[in-house]
Amino acid sequence: MGFEIEIAQNAGACFGVMRALKMVNEAATLDGQKHTLGPLIHNPQVVDELAKKGVDVANSLDEAREGTLVLRSHGTAPQLVQEAYERGFNVIDATCPYVTKVQRRARELGEDGFGVVIIGELGHAEVEGIRAWGGDAVVAVADTPEKLPAALPAKVGVVIQTTQSQEHVDAVLEVLRRRVTELRVEETVCFATQKRQQSCAELAARADAMLIVGGRNSGNTTRLFEIARARCANSHHFEAADEIETAWLNDVALVGITAGASTPAEHIEAVRTRLVELGGLG
Numbered sequence: 001m002g003f004e005i006e007i008a009q010n011a012g013a014c015f016g017v018m019r020a021l022k023m024v025n026e027a028a029t030l031d032g033q034k035h036t037l038g039p040l041i042h043n044p045q046v047v048d049e050l051a052k053k054g055v056d057v058a059n060s061l062d063e064a065r066e067g068t069l070v071l072r073s074h075g076t077a078p079q080l081v082q083e084a085y086e087r088g089f090n091v092i093d094a095t096c097p098y099v100t101k102v103q104r105r106a107r108e109l110g111e112d113g114f115g116v117v118i119i120g121e122l123g124h125a126e127v128e129g130i131r132a133w134g135g136d137a138v139v140a141v142a143d144t145p146e147k148l149p150a151a152l153p154a155k156v157g158v159v160i161q162t163t164q165s166q167e168h169v170d171a172v173l174e175v176l177r178r179r180v181t182e183l184r185v186e187e188t189v190c191f192a193t194q195k196r197q198q199s200c201a202e203l204a205a206r207a208d209a210m211l212i213v214g215g216r217n218s219g220n221t222t223r224l225f226e227i228a229r230a231r232c233a234n235s236h237h238f239e240a241a242d243e244i245e246t247a248w249l250n251d252v253a254l255v256g257i258t259a260g261a262s263t264p265a266e267h268i269e270a271v272r273t274r275l276v277e278l279g280g281l282g
């Protein structure tokens with residue numbers, strides 16, 4: 001007997017990623033060398049497709065050397081942006097406006113005398129960019145309460161990585177409220193992330209299997225997977241339709257699909273098509 005397939009109401013490429021892709025596709029038509037500074041988005045298939053159009057990934061300004069330089073949607077440290085202009089690159093800034101907002105808030109909180117806590121994933125490109133914008137005022141990066149330092153200033157301002165899950169945010173805030181005298185919280189999780197997480201939770205609660213499509217190195221996709229797995233034990237995170245295993249589909253009546261903010265619509269469609277080949281009802 002076949003199974004039903006349902007795609008989460010909000011899934012896949014968000015406003016910021018679509019905007020960045022449009023900008024980089026326009027850049028691809030320019031003469032000369034074209035680079036993104038780091039991978040444009042956390043999706044290896046998309047990065048490969050861009051390479052075929054002549055836009056490669058440069059991991060530093062030295063590696064890029066010259067030409068057009070597209071700054072990725074996750075944002076870039078201000079010092080690096082300035083240096084890119086000074087070195088004469090044709091800079092195209094594809095930073096998502098929601099990320100720009102977090103960067104500015106981090107800097108403003110520091111200027112207002114707050115120690116800044118970033119609720120986010122240490123080492124993630126967006127978080128490292130926000131940290132650079134916050135400068136010396138940043139006292140911690142934590143996505144769980146255990147990662148907060150032993151000593152915190154009396155006045156703490158919080159900014160949140162745009163793709164953090166509400167569970168992580170609530171857990172860290174609960175502890176901060178007990179530990180500091182004055183707490184100012186900037187609610188900077190982006191609308192696209194909130195919608196994707198809510199739709200994922202709603203579908204996972206009904207589904208017998210949940211398929212989460214997106215880069216393995218994509219933080220927002222990983223958080224969708226965590227949200228799905230908490231509600232549906234038969235949840236799987238993968239990058240491409242040919243990774244689907246038939247064992248995941250044993251005795252299922254409803255298979256849910258969702259995808260991270262950096263997953264293009266064609267990749268979701270490829271998963272749906274593969275499911276139909278494996279017995280899904282379309």
Ligand code: SF4
Binds near residue numbers: 015
């Ligand atoms: S997830 Fe949100 S912040 Fe990140 S690129 Fe998309 S819209 Fe922008």
